[in-house]
Amino acid sequence: MVSRITAAAIFLGTALSIHPVFAESLTPPPQKVQQAAVVENGTEARPETTRAEADAKSASADMDKIDLDYAKGYLTDTGRILASPLQWGARDWMKFGLVVGGTTSLFFVDKEVKNFAQKNQNGVASKFASVGNFVGDPIYMFPSVGAFYLYGYLANDGKARRASLLALESLTITGAFTSGIKILARRHRPNSGHSPTNWDGPTMNGENVSFCSGHTSSAFAVATVIAEEYKETRYVAPVAYGLATLTGLSRIYSNEHWSSDALFGAALGYFISKAVLSYHKEDTHKKANRLTVLPQVGKQMTGLTVNYKF
Numbered sequence: 010m011v012s013r014i015t016a017a018a019i020f021l022g023t024a025l026s027i028h029p030v031f032a033e034s035l036t037p038p039p040q041k042v043q044q045a046a047v048v049e050n051g052t053e054a055r056p057e058t059t060r061a062e063a064d065a066k067s068a069s070a071d072m073d074k075i076d077l078d079y080a081k082g083y084l085t086d087t088g089r090i091l092a093s094p095l096q097w098g099a100r101d102w103m104k105f106g107l108v109v110g111g112t113t114s115l116f117f118v119d120k121e122v123k124n125f126a127q128k129n130q131n132g133v134a135s136k137f138a139s140v141g142n143f144v145g146d147p148i149y150m151f152p153s154v155g156a157f158y159l160y161g162y163l164a165n166d167g168k169a170r171r172a173s174l175l176a177l178e179s180l181t182i183t184g185a186f187t188s189g190i191k192i193l194a195r196r197h198r199p200n201s202g203h204s205p206t207n208w209d210g211p212t213m214n215g216e217n218v219s220f221c222s223g224h225t226s227s228a229f230a231v232a233t234v235i236a237e238e239y240k241e242t243r244y245v246a247p248v249a250y251g252l253a254t255l256t257g258l259s260r261i262y263s264n265e266h267w268s269s270d271a272l273f274g275a276a277l278g279y280f281i282s283k284a285v286l287s288y289h290k291e292d293t294h295k296k297a298n299r300l301t302v303l304p305q306v307g308k309q310m311t312g313l314t315v316n317y318k319f
Contacts, residue, residue, distance in 0.1 A: 072170075072171045072174045072175060072289055073167055073170055073171060073174075074170065074174075075158075075174065079174065079178075082178065082289075083178055083181060083182065086178065086182065086284070086285055086288055087182055087185070089284070089288060090182065090281060090284050090285075093284065104280075108272075108273065108276040108280075111272055111276075112269045112272055112273045112276075113269075115267070115268045115269035115272055116205065116269050118268070119199075119205035119267040119268055119269055120204070120205050122261065122267070122268040123199045123205075123261070123264065123267065123268075126261050126262050126264070127264060130262075134262060135262075137255065137259070138258075138259040138262045138263055139259075140255065140259070141252070141255035141256040141257075141258060141259025141260070141262075142224065142256070142259045142260070142263060142265075144228055144252050144253075144255065144256050145223075145224030145225060145227055145228035145253070145256030145257075145259070145260070146224060146227075147180070147184060147223065147224075147227050150180060150227055150228075150231060151177075151180065154173050154176045154177050154180060154231065155173075155177070157169060157172070157173040157176070158170055158173035158174060158177070161173055168238065171238065172234060172235060172238040172239070175234045175238065175282075175285060175286060175289065176230070176231045176234040176235065178285055179230040179231070179233070179234050179278075179281060179282040179285045179286075180227055180230045180231055182230075182281055182285065183226050183227060183230040183277060183278045183281045183282070184223065184226075184227065186226075186277060186281060187221060187223045187226045187227075187274065187277060187278075188223075190220065190221055190277075191218040191219075191220065191221070191223070192211060192212075192213070192218075193210075193211050194208055194210075194218075194219075194220040194221075195208060195209035195210055195211065195212055195216075195217045195218065196208050196209075196217060196218075196219040196220035196267075196270070197209075197217045197219060198217065198218075198219040198264075198265060198266065199219070199264050199265070199266065199267055200264040200265060201217070205267050205269075208220075219265075219266055219267060219270050220267075220269070220270050220273070221266075221270045221271075221273040221274040221277060222257065222260050222265075222266045222270045222271045222273075222274035222275075223274065224256050224257075224259075224260055224265075224266075224274075225253070225256050225257040225260060225266070225270075225271045225274035225275050225278065226274035226275065226277045226278035227278060228252065228253035228256040228257070228275075228278065229250075229253045229257075229274070229275045229276075229277075229278030229279045229282070230278035230279075230281060230282045231249075231253075231278075231282075232249035232250050232252065232253035232278075233249075233278065233279050233282035233283060233286070234282050234285075234286065235249045236249045236250060237282075237283075237286050253275065253278075254275075257271035257272070257274065257275050258271070
C-alpha cells in the first residue's frame with residue numbers, strides 16, 4: 010500500500026512539473042534577417058533598432074489592445090481548437106495518449122493519494138497549500154492579468170500588453186473547456202466522502218464538479234503564456250510552472266480534488282495555451298514576411314536601411 014502511494018505521489022509531482030516537455034514547441038522557426046545599409050558617403054550605417062526590439066514590436070503587432078478583432082479571436086481560436094483533432098498527426102495523438110494514460114493510471118490510486126495527503130497535514134505544508142490555492146483561483150487570476158495589461162498600457166510596454174492579452178484569452182478558453190467537462194462528468198469531490206468512482210454524468214445542477222481541476226487548469230494556462238512570452242529570461246519558466254504545479258498539489262492536499270483531476274486540468278490548461286500561442290505567432294510571422302526600407306539619420310551619416318525577412 011505504501012509503495013503504491015509513494016509511486017503515485019512521485020508520478021503526479023513529476024508529471025505536473027515537467028509535462029510541458031512532452032509537447033513539441035509550436036513556435037515557428039526563427040526568421041533569418043538580412044540587412045544592408047546604403048548611405049550617401051558610402052559608409053555602412055548600423056541600424057538604430059536592434060533585432061530584439063524589432064522582434065518585440067513585431068510580436069506585439071497582432072495583439073496589442075482590446076478591440077473587436079481581439080474579441081472575435083476568442084471565437085475563432087476556440088473553433089480551431091475544437092477542430093484541431095481532425096488535423097492531428099502521430100505525435101499529437103501520442104501526447105493525447107500520454108495525458109489519457111496518465112490520468113487513467115491515477116484513477117486507480119486516487120483514494121490512496123487522498124488518504125496519504127490527509128494523514129500528513131502539517132503547518133508548513135498548509136501554508137504552501139494556501140499559496141497554491143490562491144495562485145490558481147480564477148477570482149484572483151483575472152484581475153491579476155488585467156492589472157498586468159494596465160501596466161503594459163501605462164508603461165507603453167507592448168510585450169506586457171501582448172502577454173496579458175494572450176493570458177486572458179487562454180484563461181477564458183481554458184475556463185470554458187473546464188466548465189464544460191465538469192458539467193459532463195459530474196464527479197464527486199474527495200471532501201464529499203464519496204468514492205472516486207462516483208460520476209453522475211451530465212446534469213445541470215452545480216454539485217459534484219471535481220473533474221477536472223479548474224484552479225490547476227487556470228494556473229497552467231497563464232503559466233504557459235508567461236513562460237513562452239518571457240522565455241529569454243531563464244528563471245521565468247521554472248517559477249511559472251513551479252507555481253502552477255504547487256496549485257495542482259494544493260488542490261489535492263486541501264481535499265478539493267483527486268490526483269487525476271489535477272493532472273488532467275494541468276494538461277488542459279497547458280495545451281490550450283500552446284494552441285493559442287501558436288495561432289497568434291503564425292499570424293505574426295505572416296505579417297512580418299515583407300521588405301521594409303527605413304530611413305537612418307545620424308550625426309555623422311544619413312542613409313537607408315533595407316530589411317528583408319524570409
